[in-house]
Amino acid sequence: MAFFDVQNLFRHAKDAFGHHHPNFDPLKLHARVCELKGWRPTLVRYYTGIPSAVEDPKWHGYWSNRILALKRAGVHVTTRPLRYRHLPPSKAGDTPQNIKIAQEKGIDLRLALDLVALARKRNFDVAVIYSQDQDLAEVVEEILEIGKEQERRIVLASAFPAGPRATSGRGIDRTEWIKITQNEYDACLDPRDFRPRGA
Template sequence: MTPRVAVFLDYQNVHLSARTAFLPSGSSGRHGHVDPMRVARRIVRGRRFDGELATVRVYRGRPSPDHQPVAARASDRQADRWSRDSRVVLVRRQLRYPKAWPAEPAQEKGIDVALAVDLVRLACEGAYDVGVLFSRDTDLVPALETVRDLGCHVEVASWKGTSRLRFPDSQLPWCHYLDADDYAACRDYTDYTAA
């Protein structure tokens, strides 16, 4: 039976890492987005072993309509576009706005925890055979270790030229390094701020 592959994207981490790796410094924040389904397909096609893409789970913050109405509408349009494929599952949590906002930026809160919980919960439920985590956030390593200890196969992904997750004192798990060509093939050029 072909293994079911679930790709978990820490979207803000993926987006900002891509901007750092492939775009000129000072590029507008709306540039450099990627299409989660295209990213996941590249990863699955690049695997050494067979696998069928079962789901792409995207974790990201959502701007508050009260604080950032234009950004919130753009985020919702982007979510609607990505969700047209039933394999894409979006997990969004409202951004937290500090008292000093907008001088101090809004922050994602709870996204990494939601991703870690789902990575482990879905492994326990047998929802996937191979879990691929695309993030550079080392806080997620314990979740990867737990999934591995549960007997699921885990892999990670990162943009070439950036850091990658690994188990302590190890070169594992296997890392899918996506390069500039992969990034170009996965970019989402849609201007979601346009009505």
């Protein structure tokens, strides 16, 4: 089963491969990773924050269209609204600057809770987490304990972009690390344009 921490994967793919929006097809990418490991892919779960229509209408429209297409393809999608924080105005030269920062809240927690719940229900033998977020290391410990209680082996893997420009070469602690090359990633792009008309 796949668990995509979309914004984390996108940020690392941007650094490693130069992609400027989350243009990967999660079904294709998960199938490719499973093919490399000899695993049978099952459900794909996709977790992301989305911007508000007021703060960022272009990207809100992009995500609305993208999420609809993913759900139609059978992907289980979980979203949370982005929260916005404004830094106080400062001066760069003589020009006042008002900087707005978007933050994702609650996605990591939801992903972790779903991992635990689905492990307890024996819904997977292998969980591939598409993320390098070390905050998820604590849930890895919990799932390994669940495996001991259920007297079965649960495999946890962390899949992430790798290459000479990658900003981190580490997966989530205590998982099996799967390094995705640029050729593998680029073979799994979604060619569709989800931007709203006129954007």
